[in-house]
Amino acid sequence: MTVPTSLAALRRQGKGGLVRCLAALETDPLADTVLDLLDEAWRVGEGVVIGLTGPPGVGKSSLLSVLARAWRDRGSTLAVLAVDPSSRRTGGALLGDRTRLALDPGDPGLFVRSLAARDRLGGLADLCAPATVLLAALFDRVIVETVGVGQSESEIRDLADLVLLAVQPAAGDGLQFMKAGILEVPDLLLVTKADLGEPAERTRRELEAACLLRGEKVPVHAISTVTREGVEGLLRALEERIASHRSRPRDTRRAERSDALLRAAVAGEFGRWGLRALARWREEVGLDPALSPFRHLRAFTECLAGERPRPPVASTGGPRP
Ligand SMILES: Nc1nc2c(ncn2[C@@H]2O[C@H](COP(=O)(O)OP(=O)(O)O)[C@@H](O)[C@H]2O)c(=O)[nH]1
Ligand SMILES: [Mg+2]
Known part of the structure; x- marks a missing residue:
């Protein structure tokens, strides 16, 4: 049995499908297929x-x-x-x-x-x-x-x-x-x-x-x-x-949850520096309420990793030991 990639498929497969989904989440929570499913769950949950x-x-x-x-x-x-x-x-x-x-x-x-x-x-x-x-x-x-x-x-x-x-x-x-x-x-x-x-x-x-x-x-x-x-x-x-x-508006609740989840994940991985980077990133790209915070997390971490790696270079002209 494959891992279900939509809620409809998940419902058809019952608890067995759900167990497979959770296993897939555990293996790679930011994989494409997992994110598709999480986005759908986020929209309708x-x-x-x-x-x-x-x-x-x-x-x-x-x-x-x-x-x-x-x-x-x-x-x-x-x-x-x-x-x-x-x-x-x-x-x-x-x-x-x-x-x-x-x-x-x-x-x-x-x-x-x-x-x-x-x-x-x-x-x-x-x-x-x-x-x-x-x-x-x-x-x-x-x-x-x-x-x-x-x-x-x-x-x-x-x-x-x-x-x-x-x-x-x-x-x-x-x-x-x-x-x-x-x-x-x-x-x-x-x-x-x-x-x-x-x-x-x-x-x-x-x-x-x-x-x-x-x-x-x-x-x-x-x-x-x-x-x-x-x-x-x-x-x-x-x-x-x-x-x-x-009784609170769903959009408000979802925005709050998205914010809390995203910030918690970023703080956990990257600390305060990460939170500052997240704030800048959000200002630039904004948050899409139709997408789950997990999708945002992946986009953000990809952005962080986007810089081409280069060796540290000392500033010129400074005194050398
Ligand atoms: N006297 C008494 N014992 C309880 C009550 N609820 C749970 N226990 C006992 O407390 C122990 C721990 O219970 P458990 O539900 O596994 O606690 P958990 O570790 O917080 O999940 C068990 O031995 C239970 O039987 C209660 O309302 N009264
Ligand atoms: Mg327990």
Whole structure:
């Protein structure tokens, strides 16, 4: 089977075709055929991308399976990308054990896949960003599960429409980062394992206070995937967030995402110097809203590489040692 080069072909080939596409993305995300497909996905994609981040063991995969069940029951299709090394270690337990069993592996409306966690996740040259763009053209919702507190939060920001941060009951990490202002403020905060009682409730209050301290009003939900406490409330909150995201003009959303993805990729590859070069390049050539940021990235890197190589030459007349 060949790698599908259009969304129509991809839909015909089903999950097998999708797996081949993701493999092609991994091999060469800026190859012509891949870029054609990404441009098409970029033009038509309507799916909302949700980032779910938090430390290992906090309960992200367990929550994912609860969300998957609930959303599939309500008719939404869903793709899950786990960029979580611990999910790989545990032999592919990409969804939490309890509800994973209740999900049908043959369901065409649910796609679950783990990605190799690289040193960074936000860059366009990595698999994750193009994968989310592709999946958002095929599924109503795309969830990206990532591990970490700190750096990876701002990276997930670049590729997700909504960011959820999960915090352990009585865990100091998220709180400390939040108070210190290191942590970017997510759209929604979750305290997991609410069935543990008092520690979870205390953490919820502390998180609320930390947000207020920073002048941000972020909803904090305490949830349990065991007792399902807080789950309905979270589902409602997510629907509201998704609706309010969708109510913004599509062109605005797309321009913002394109900008964020392009800048993240260029900063990752070329640093601040690259960002300055990108700004000049954009002024000159402009951005075409019909083309994906990946296409722009390739054009930009080709432009950077266009200069004929020549050896460094010392300026004449200067003193020589
Ligand atoms: N008590 C309790 N344990 C939970 C809950 N959710 C997940 N866990 C447990 O926490 C551990 C890590 O869960 P997992 O979903 O794999 O976390 P991840 O590493 O963030 O994906 C597992 O042993 C789960 O059974 C919860 O709501 N309450
Ligand atoms: Mg996990």
